[in-house]
Amino acid sequence: MRKIAVVDDNADNRLIIRTILEDQYEIMEFSGGIEAIEGFKKTMPDVVILDISLPEMDGTEILRRIRDDAVLRDLPVIALTAHAMVGDREKYLSVGFNDYVAKPILDMSILFSTIQRWIPA
Amino acid sequence: MLQQAIRVLLIEDQEADYLLTRRMLSTVEGRVFDLEWARSYHAGLDAIQRRVHDVCLVDYELHDGTGLDLLKECVAIDYQSPLILLTGYSDYHIDMEAMQLGAADFLVKDHLTPSLLERAIRYAIEQSRTMHELRRQGEELRASELRFRSVVQSANDAIVLADDQGKIIFWNHGAERIFGYSEDEVLNAPLEVLMPPHYREAHRLGLQRLRSTGKAKLIGRTLEMEGLRKDGSEFPLELSLATWITAEGTFFTGILRDISDRRRADDLRRAKEEAEQATRAKSQFVAGISHELRTPLHAIIGFTSILLQNKSGNLNQRDTDLLQRVLINARDQLGLIDSILDLSKVEAGKLEMQTAVVRIDQIVHEIVEQFEVNLAGSAVKIHARMPVRIEPIQTDAARLKQVVINLVENALKFTEQGMVSIEVVVNPSNSKPIRIDVTDTGIGIPARQLKRIFEPFHRLERVQEGTPGGTGLGLSISRSICEMLGYDLTVKSEPGRGSTFSIVVDREANRLPIPA
Numbered sequence: 001m002r003k004i005a006v007v008d009d010n011a012d013n014r015l016i017i018r019t020i021l022e023d024q025y026e027i028m029e030f031s032g033g034i035e036a037i038e039g040f041k042k043t044m045p046d047v048v049i050l051d052i053s054l055p056e057m058d059g060t061e062i063l064r065r066i067r068d069d070a071v072l073r074d075l076p077v078i079a080l081t082a083h084a085m086v087g088d089r090e091k092y093l094s095v096g097f098n099d100y101v102a103k104p105i106l107d108m109s110i111l112f113s114t115i116q117r118w119i120p121a
Numbered sequence: 122m123l124q125q126a127i128r129v130l131l132i133e134d135q136e137a138d139y140l141l142t143r144r145m146l147s148t149v150e151g152r153v154f155d156l157e158w159a160r161s162y163h164a165g166l167d168a169i170q171r172r173v174h175d176v177c178l179v180d181y182e183l184h185d186g187t188g189l190d191l192l193k194e195c196v197a198i199d200y201q202s203p204l205i206l207l208t209g210y211s212d213y214h215i216d217m218e219a220m221q222l223g224a225a226d227f228l229v230k231d232h233l234t235p236s237l238l239e240r241a242i243r244y245a246i247e248q249s250r251t252m253h254e255l256r257r258q259g260e261e262l263r264a265s266e267l268r269f270r271s272v273v274q275s276a277n278d279a280i281v282l283a284d285d286q287g288k289i290i291f292w293n294h295g296a297e298r299i300f301g302y303s304e305d306e307v308l309n310a311p312l313e314v315l316m317p318p319h320y321r322e323a324h325r326l327g328l329q330r331l332r333s334t335g336k337a338k339l340i341g342r343t344l345e346m347e348g349l350r351k352d353g354s355e356f357p358l359e360l361s362l363a364t365w366i367t368a369e370g371t372f373f374t375g376i377l378r379d380i381s382d383r384r385r386a387d388d389l390r391r392a393k394e395e396a397e398q399a400t401r402a403k404s405q406f407v408a409g410i411s412h413e414l415r416t417p418l419h420a421i422i423g424f425t426s427i428l429l430q431n432k433s434g435n436l437n438q439r440d441t442d443l444l445q446r447v448l449i450n451a452r453d454q455l456g457l458i459d460s461i462l463d464l465s466k467v468e469a470g471k472l473e474m475q476t477a478v479v480r481i482d483q484i485v486h487e488i489v490e491q492f493e494v495n496l497a498g499s500a501v502k503i504h505a506r507m508p509v510r511i512e513p514i515q516t517d518a519a520r521l522k523q524v525v526i527n528l529v530e531n532a533l534k535f536t537e538q539g540m541v542s543i544e545v546v547v548n549p550s551n552s553k554p555i556r557i558d559v560t561d562t563g564i565g566i567p568a569r570q571l572k573r574i575f576e577p578f579h580r581l582e583r584v585q586e587g588t589p590g591g592t593g594l595g596l597s598i599s600r601s602i603c604e605m606l607g608y609d610l611t612v613k614s615e616p617g618r619g620s621t622f623s624i625v626v627d628r629e630a631n632r633l634p635i636p637a
Contacts, residue, residue, distance in 0.1 A: 010416060010419075010420070012417075012419075012420035012423070012424075013416075013419060013420065013423070016419075016420065016423030016424060016427065019424075019427050020427060053412065082412065082415050082416070082419065090519070103415075103419050104418065104419040104422040104423055104455065105422075105423055105426065106422065106426070106452070108426065108427075108430075
C-alpha cells in the first residue's frame with residue numbers, strides 16, 4: 001500500500017483525511033514539521049499532504065527544508081490550506097509545492113485525483 | 122596740511138566794509154578764505170541761489186533790502202548754509218528776529234576782530250553741519266519708524282510691545298484682529314487682560330524677576346499657551362518673546378500667532394491616525410478570529426461529507442437529507458467568514474495585487490463553464506457575449522475573476538429564472554476592453570437602494586425581510602477590489618426587469634458613446 005503522510009496540527013483534520021483515504025492508502029500522521037521530517041527519514045512516504053498554517057514551523061518553511069534535504073528533496077508535497085483565496089494555488093505552486101488542495105475538502109474526488117497525479121497507479 | 126578754503130559770500134553795499142572784511146579774513150592764520158562779494162541785496166540773492174558757499178555774511182542795511190528779508194528768502198528756498206547777520210549797531214529786537222529766522226549769528230561791525238569773525242564763521246559752519254546731521258538722522262529715524270510700522274502692521278501675527286511694568290505700549294492690526302481689542306482699548310492696559318486667569322500669577326512673578334534680576338525665563342523661546350479674547354473666549358497661541366533695553370528701561374516684544382487652525386488640523390490628523398490604527402487592529406482581529414472560526418467548520422464539513430458517503434449503508438434517506446442540511450449550512454457559514462476576511466483584508470490594504478498580461482475572454486469562459494455545471498437543470502441560464510477579438514490587458518487575473526464571480530453569484534441569487542449574461546464591451550477601433558457587464562433578468566433593485574448597495578452589510582437588512590440571503594459583503598468587496606485595480610464598479614437596475622453591474626476597465630472610453 002502506498003503511504004500518504006498528513007502533516008496538520010489539528011487532530012480532526014488529520015482524522016478527516018485519514019477517514020477519506022485509509023481504504024486505499026497507508027496514512028502516516030504528524031502534528032508538526034520537525035517530527036514529520038524525522039519521520040520521513042525513517043519511513044519515506046509516497047506523497048506528503050502539508051498544512052500551511054502550523055503553529056511552530058509553517059508549511060512553507062517545512063517545504064523548504066524538504067527541498068534542501070538530499071534524501072527528501074524529490075518528495076511530492078501537496079499544500080493543504082484554508083487560505084482559499086483566488087490566486088492562492090498559483091502562489092503555492094510558485095514557492096515549490098507540487099500541488100494544492102483547499103480546506104475544507106468539499107469534494108473528496110478532488111483529493112483523490114490530486115494524490116493520483118503524484119502516485120501513478 | 123593745507124586746509125580746504127572756506128567759501129564765504131559777503132553781501133555788503135559798502136566797499137569800505139568789504140575791504141575791511143577781506144583784510145580781517147586774510148590775517149587769520151591757518152585758514153584760507155575764498156571771499157565772494159555781492160554788492161547789493163539782489164546780487165546777494167542771485168549768489169545765494171548758486172548754493173556754493175559754506176557761509177554767508179549779510180549786512181543788515183542794504184540799499185535795496187534788509188538782511189532780515191534775505192533771511193526770509195533763504196528760509197523760503199530752504200537754503201542750507203549758515204547765515205551771519207552784520208549790523209552797524211546792536212539791536213536786541215533785530216537780533217531776536219534774526220535768530221528766529223534761523224540766522225547763525227548776529228555781529229556788530231564795530232566790535233569785529235579777525236579772530237571774532239573767524240570763530241563766528243567756524244561755529245556757524247560747525248553748527249550748521251550738526252543741524253544737518255541731526256535733521257538727516259531724524260529723517261532716517263522717521264523712515265525707519267515708517268518701515269517698522271508698515272512691517273508690523275501688515276503682519277498677520279499679533280505684535281505687542283510692553284514696558285517692564287507689563288503695560289501694553291504698542292498694539293498692531295494683527296493683535297486687534299486676533300484678540301478683538303482696538304488699540305485705544307488696550308494701550309496702557311496690563312498684559313494680563315490677554316491671558317486666561319491661571320497664567321496671571323506666573324506672569325507677575327516673571328515680570329518681578331525680570332525687574333530685579335534682568336533675567337527672564339521665556340525670552341528667546343517659542344511656547345504654546347492660551348490667549349484670552351475680548352469676548353472672553355480662549356484660544357491656543359504660539360508666543361515668541363524678546364526684550365530690548367533702552368535708556369528708558371526694559372521693553373518686551375511679543376509675537377503671538379493664533380494656532381487654532383493648526384491645532385484643529387493636528388487633532389484631525391491624530392483622530393484619522395487613531396481611526397486607521399483602529400481599522401488595522403480590527404482587521405487583524407478579524408483575520409485572526411476568522412481562522413479560528415474556520416477550523417471547527419472544516420471539521421464539521423469534513424466529517425459530514427464523510428458520513429454522507431454512507432459507506433456502511435446505515436443511513437436512510439431522511440438521515441442523509443438532514444446531513445445535507447448540516448453541510449449546506451456549514452458551507453454558507455464558511456462563505457460568510459471568507460467574505461468578512463476578504464473585507465478586512467481590503468480595509469487593511471493587505472490584498473496584494475499581482476498583475477500580468479491577461480486575456481479577459483479566457484477568464485469569462487472559465488467562469489461560464491464553472492457556473493454551467495452548477496446550473497445544470499436549473500431555470501436560469503448563463504452565457505457570455507464577447508466580440509471575436511479582445512486585446513489582452515494588464516491586470517490581476519485572480520482578483521478580476523473574483524469580482525466577476527461575485528457579480529454572477531449575486532445575479533443568480535436574485536434571479537429565479539431567465540438569464541445571467543456576461544458581456545465584454547470593447548472599443549471597436551482597437552479592440553481594447555472598455556467594460557465587463559454582468560446582467561440578470563432578476564427582481565432588480567429599487568432606486569433608493571441603489572446608492573447604498575455597495576456599502577458593507579447592506580444586504581443584511583433584506584435578509585431579515587426574507588429576501589434572498591447573502592452576506593451583503595460581496596458587492597462591497599467587489600467595489601474595493603475594482604478600485605485597487607483602477608476600475609469602477611457601477612450598477613443600473615430596473616425593478617422587475619433586472620440589473621446590470623459594470624466593471625469599467627477604461628473610464629475614458631466608457632464616457633464616449635459606443636458606435637453600434
